[in-house]
Amino acid sequence: MKRFLLVAALGAISLSACAQTPQPASQATVSPAAPAPTASTAGTADARAIAAIAGLNPDVKVEHVGAAPMPGFREAIVGGQVIYVSDDGRYLFLAGAGGALLDTRTQKNLSEGALGKMRIKLLATIPASERIVFAPPNPTHTVTVFTDVECGYCRKMHSEIKEYNAQGIAVEYLAFPRMGIGSEDFNKMVSVWCAPDRKAALTLAKSNGQVASKSCKNTVTMQYNVGQRAGLTGTPMILAADGTQLGGYVPPKALRIALDKLDADRTAVSGS
Known part of the structure; x- marks a missing residue:
């Protein structure tokens, strides 16, 4: 269910659904994949963000991680989707039309209750x-x-x-x-x-x-x-x-x- 949760929430990049309408091929350049945590980065907010995403789906490739526009969060890019992860790695929010707030500890999509x-x-x-x-x-x-x-x-x-x-x-x-x-x-x-x-x-x-x-x-x-x-x-x-x-x-x-x-x-x- 861990992998399923993130794949479901990332509906826009899921390979298990047909797009609602045809989309033009993206011309955006892809940033180098975010490096895995090392001894020098372990324990940092960036490392916790990468670990939180990997905990939900270890097969997902994190393209970038860095400071978010709001305090207390890191910003990551996964498959062309922007994801915000709290600095402690507990909460994960997917931006965009299919946005969802995930609790990475309980594996719960906190947005699904209201939706x-x-x-x-x-x-x-x-x-x-x-x-x-x-x-x-x-x-x-x-x-x-x-x-x-x-x-x-x-x-x-x-x-x-x-x-x-x-x-x-x-x-x-x-x-x-x-x-x-x-x-x-x-x-x-x-x-x-x-x-x-x-x-x-x-x-x-x-x-x-x-x-x-x-x-x-x-x-x-x-x-x-x-x-x-x-x-x-x-x-x-x-x-x-x-x-x-x-x-x-x-x-x-x-x-x-x-x-x-x-x-x-x-x-x-x-x-x-």
């Missing part, structure tokens, strides 16, 4: 009848997934839908045409939601990109807007029942482990 409550309220505005549900007979967990028919990771996830169900996970799909309202992608998703058999239409669209053109009164635009307000930065976006974001594509077994841990953590908190 989760907001997401639950937003999701409640979408009728259950407007979700495309793939579920086992008696699911142990239910996740909401904002999906897109053109996203490769969305297609990969759906190709394993039987495995998610076998793990006791029900998947409730909502539409997020990442190319925007009025795009060809949007029209395909409208056709899926207007199909007489939405599940079959979604599966077909994700397998070969084809779907019979349909038009009807639908909630695809509403779902897209809810996704934006929920903080979506890429598809798929997986949300647990409490609104916690579980990253982009997560393999079936790994998702079951993450959901079980969320339940265990909630039980521990309520019992303490």
Whole structure:
């Protein structure tokens, strides 16, 4: 879960989600990687910042670390994202649209509590009848997934839908045409939601990109807007029942482990 936490929070650089909209290639130069702590730097705020990031994900490359514009924090750059780490290494804040405040000791995303409550309220505005549900007979967990028919990771996830169900996970799909309202992608998703058999239409669209053109009164635009307000930065976006974001594509077994841990953590908190 340590690695998963940082990868999920760094949604913009995650390799498990499709970007919301096409982005031009960056022309920025990359700073030399921040050096690992040495005998001369050990115990410094810079070293604690590097150690805190490595503690969450040892595979992440810290490109730069130095003074932050506000006192009490160091500024680090990881994969093109700016991260602020408290001088004692305890708190880590990710800047940008997908920003989150992390407690590096407890491995908790402190921003997710507030965001989760907001997401639950937003999701409640979408009728259950407007979700495309793939579920086992008696699911142990239910996740909401904002999906897109053109996203490769969305297609990969759906190709394993039987495995998610076998793990006791029900998947409730909502539409997020990442190319925007009025795009060809949007029209395909409208056709899926207007199909007489939405599940079959979604599966077909994700397998070969084809779907019979349909038009009807639908909630695809509403779902897209809810996704934006929920903080979506890429598809798929997986949300647990409490609104916690579980990253982009997560393999079936790994998702079951993450959901079980969320339940265990909630039980521990309520019992303490």
